[in-house]
Amino acid sequence: MELRVIDKEETELAIEIAGEDHTFMNVLKGALLETEGVTAATYDVNPEQSGGQTEPVLTIKTETDVDALDALEDGADRVIEKTEGLQDAYEAAV
Amino acid sequence: MEDYEVQFVDRSERSARFVVRPITPAFANGIRRAMIADVPTFSIDTVRFIENSSVMFDEQIGLRLGLVPLTTPPGEFERGDEVTLSLDVEGPETAYSGDLVSSDELVQPADENIPIIDLKEEQRLELEADAVLDVGKEHAKHQGGVAVSYRHLQAVEVVGDAGEFDDEEPEILRGVIEEQAADAAVETGGYEPENGQLVPTEAFEHDLTNRYPGKDVEVTDIDGAFVFDVETDGSFSVDELVVEAIGTIEDRATELKESIQL
Amino acid sequence: MMVPVRCFTCGNVVGEHWEEFKHRTREAEDPEDPAEVLDELGVERHCCRRMLVSHKDLVDIVAPYQ
Numbered sequence: 001m002e003l004r005v006i007d008k009e010e011t012e013l014a015i016e017i018a019g020e021d022h023t024f025m026n027v028l029k030g031a032l033l034e035t036e037g038v039t040a041a042t043y044d045v046n047p048e049q050s051g052g053q054t055e056p057v058l059t060i061k062t063e064t065d066v067d068a069l070d071a072l073e074d075g076a077d078r079v080i081e082k083t084e085g086l087q088d089a090y091e092a093a094v
Numbered sequence: 095m096e097d098y099e100v101q102f103v104d105r106s107e108r109s110a111r112f113v114v115r116p117i118t119p120a121f122a123n124g125i126r127r128a129m130i131a132d133v134p135t136f137s138i139d140t141v142r143f144i145e146n147s148s149v150m151f152d153e154q155i156g157l158r159l160g161l162v163p164l165t166t167p168p169g170e171f172e173r174g175d176e177v178t179l180s181l182d183v184e185g186p187e188t189a190y191s192g193d194l195v196s197s198d199e200l201v202q203p204a205d206e207n208i209p210i211i212d213l214k215e216e217q218r219l220e221l222e223a224d225a226v227l228d229v230g231k232e233h234a235k236h237q238g239g240v241a242v243s244y245r246h247l248q249a250v251e252v253v254g255d256a257g258e259f260d261d262e263e264p265e266i267l268r269g270v271i272e273e274q275a276a277d278a279a280v281e282t283g284g285y286e287p288e289n290g291q292l293v294p295t296e297a298f299e300h301d302l303t304n305r306y307p308g309k310d311v312e313v314t315d316i317d318g319a320f321v322f323d324v325e326t327d328g329s330f331s332v333d334e335l336v337v338e339a340i341g342t343i344e345d346r347a348t349e350l351k352e353s354i355q356l
Numbered sequence: 357m358m359v360p361v362r363c364f365t366c367g368n369v370v371g372e373h374w375e376e377f378k379h380r381t382r383e384a385e386d387p388e389d390p391a392e393v394l395d396e397l398g399v400e401r402h403c404c405r406r407m408l409v410s411h412k413d414l415v416d417i418v419a420p421y422q
Contacts, residue, residue, distance in 0.1 A: 001349045001350060020346065023127040027343055030118050080344055081095050085097055086100075086117070088098075089098035089100045089114070093102060149357075162361060191371075207371075211415075240367045325368070327362075328369065
């Protein structure tokens with residue numbers, strides 16, 4: 001996973017996450033939208049045939065007192081909370 | 095940590111059906127995609143032919159060997175690891191997947207009765223093959239999950255009695271329902287009506303009029319409740335596939351977190 | 357030629373069941389109903405069922421021309 005910051009303001013972030021696809025990006029976006037302080041989160045990927053930008057670009061906007069990069073970290077934490085929770089629930093049900 | 099509830103409807107070594115709630119569509123789809131494309135399995139990738147006097151070309155046999163599922167215990171190997179197998183069969187005889195001899199006892203053909211090639215008198219197949227651990231995203235032969243899908247859990251509401259002179263048309267529904275109108279239901283397929291119970295639609299032959307005779311019903315999706323249908327090709331058990339798939343998403347979140355902190 | 361190892365559509369392994377299917381539906385003294393045999397073998401989806409129902413072994417026919 002290689003990260004490349006495209007645009008960074010206090011409350012805005014556009015970052016390229018190389019090597020990922022919808023599998024992870026959509027889960028991450030969903031988690032970001034549930035994260036406190038995040039006002040908007042989206043991602044964009046283009047098909048390989050497009051010839052242009054093909055790596056996913058994640059865009060986040062946050063509330064004034066929240067740093068966008070911190071919000072991304074919180075979003076990743078939220079994904080981990082979900083995966084750990086579901087793994088435990090599955091193993092408990094087996 | 096997030097709280098989830100998992101309930102099994104069916105469960106066996108190679109296939110299972112279970113309900114997860116409360117789960118977002120994004121997360122449910124992430125897991126489905128991870129089960130198909132991101133959990134690595136062993137599959138034969140390179141074949142060295144010592145003798146092939148069968149009626150098929152080397153490439154055709156190579157393709158068939160690649161499709162044979164090989165057992166892949168999770169956590170024992172890294173992506174890219176190789177295991178060598180060999181096959182030596184002389185006609186008249188059929189070469190089966192079970193004739194493959196592996197150099198690693200953990201990696202064996204998951205099914206032993208797959209015919210590779212029928213050999214006639216004086217025909218012989220002798221080869222050495224390298225199986226490599228890779229993911230379904232790279233090649234479909236590495237997919238561990240087969241026909242993995244999910245759909246909403248559904249609720250059936252009785253809204254009234256069917257009109258006395260209405261045509262008796264079937265009301266087809268596929269999936270799993272959560273019983274919420276036990277009073278109006280009859281026992282079908284061994285499922286005694288009880289509110290809150292999960293009933294696969296097979297129990298009433300996918301026809302709601304068998305379960306709720308003479309009633310007018312309305313079907314709704316239950317928010318945040320998904321029924322997963324998971325099957326594996328035998329490379330590992332369903333439990334291993336599900337846990338590994340969730341694990342691949344977690345690994346990526348951990349990696350992202352570490353990359354940000356740098 | 358030889359029975360496909362997997363179902364073209366869903367990727368389920370069908371080759372495993374071929375010999376039993378062939379024996380019980382075509383070679384046995386009193387052949388069974390293919391639909392029932394497939395149910396018993398656990399080949400449920402119609403994409404996988406057609407793989408076995410429509411297959412014909414051709415090795416015996418091509419062998420002399422090798």
